[in-house]
Amino acid sequence: MNDGDLAGAVDANYWQSFKLLARACGGEVLEREGMLAVSTGLPVAMLNIAFVKRPLADPQASLNEVMSFYDEKRLPFVLRLREGVDPESERAAPALGMPYSDTVPGMALHPVPPPPEPVRGLDIEQLSDSKRLGAYQRVAAEGFGMPVEFVERLMGPAFLKVAGFGSYLGTVDDEPVAVSSVFVDGGVAGVYNVATLESHRRRGIGEAMTWRSVLRGREAGCSVAVLEASELGKPVYERMGFRVVAPYKTFRRRNQE
CATH class of the missing domain: 3.40.630.30 (Gcn5-related N-acetyltransferase (GNAT))
Incomplete structure (x- = not known):
């Protein structure tokens, strides 16, 4: 698998797992062409994520719909898209009051090796x-x-x-x-x-x-393992053999945690 394939694997697993997790806890999901918005119902921005999956025909209109989806629930949220997937959406988000916040490393391990010896105790x-x-x-x-x-x-x-x-x-x-x-x-x-x-x-x-x-x-x-890394975890995952293949740019409204 090339890096493009691996990035797609990170995307697909991330989107599907988050949808299923939200539905299991009584949350809601909004799906539109090229867009996925997931609400867990909890007042934590990082637990309510809107994903841009591919280039949007009208980024401003789509992002406005996403903001309304969360505003109706009075929930904070973040917007996340893989770097380079839709530059127009990257430009539209700050114009709508969602400036760039940070980039989360989406990482992949391929092929999947046998695990090392277990930790004693x-x-x-x-x-x-x-x-x-x-x-x-x-x-x-x-x-x-x-x-x-x-x-x-x-x-x-x-x-x-x-x-x-x-x-x-x-x-x-x-x-x-x-x-x-x-x-x-x-x-x-x-x-x-x-x-x-x-x-x-x-x-x-x-x-x-x-x-x-x-x-x-x-x-x-x-044959592939994927994850999204925290700052603390990234060096550990790199030591294990994971590589960054899907950097996710994050945009959020100011003062939303």
Whole structure:
């Protein structure tokens, strides 16, 4: 696969996983030609994302419709599009009050190698029912710096039933310390929700949780693993062999978090 193919794989997995996650937590989805707007219903801009998927015939009209979609719900949101996909939309967004904010690295690993040796003392279990869901939610909330009630709504019992998703809880001495998830779709494994408690960072645990999600994809026959990296995670993923193939430009209204 060339970089264009890999970028397309990042796109497709990102869009589909976010749509399914939103619907599982009672959110809403707006789809138009070249446009996808996803609302989780939570008052956090990064949990309400509008994607420009390809060049828009009328960027100003499409973006105005997106803004109305979120304004009707009184929700903050961000606009995200892969660099170079639609320069006209990149120019239209600031003119409509959504200046450029930052670029999120969309990364891909191809081919998917065997995982390294496990981290000593770390046990990783797959969530098969809601018995350990509370621990997953608490670790995710603390790891991402979010209110636990937001995570409980976003990743409730319905989250465990979404087709293609798998989630993992990492423990050290029976203490939950890390989480990760994976979405397998179309031969691509998307890695999501990788978080480690601050008390257990810099021990290779986050990397091990990422590898567990990647392994799920490998077991399912996936030849590609993809993810969107945080500033903290990007060096770790690069060490694992991931490369940036889909830089996502982010635009947002001022004073929206």
